[in-house]
Each structure stands twice: as structure tokens, then as C-alpha cells.
Amino acid sequence: MSGKTDELKGRTKEAYGDLTDDEKMKQEGRKDKAEGKMKDKVDDAGDWVEDKIDDVRNRLDGDR
Numbered sequence: 001m002s003g004k005t006d007e008l009k010g011r012t013k014e015a016y017g018d019l020t021d022d023e024k025m026k027q028e029g030r031k032d033k034a035e036g037k038m039k040d041k042v043d044d045a046g047d048w049v050e051d052k053i054d055d056v057r058n059r060l061d062g063d064r
Helices: 003-020 023-062
Strands: none
Touching: 003 023
């Protein structure tokens, strides 16, 4: 599941918990939202690393 999907699922659970006064559901929602944000950050970091690797490869290819 993507980070954005986890965040949406978390927001939904948290809202449901608020409506029903279910503290466990609200906690699950907060956990899901945090996991989604973490997935997005990891994906962003991976993209950044790939970009830097491509930059290095391009520089090395330019030296030939």
C-alpha cells in the first residue's frame, strides 16, 4: 500500500474513532497516518539517492 493510501486510511479511522468515541480506533488511525508519512519519506529519500547516482554516472560518462 502506498504512503498516501495509508495516510488516507489513517485519517478515516481517526475520524471514525472521533465520531464513535473509540480511542483504540483513533490510535490505529494515528499509527496508520504515521506509517504512511514514513513510507513517503523513505520513497523520497530513495528517489533522491537515485538522482544522485544518475548525476555521478552522467559526470563519469562526460569524462570519457
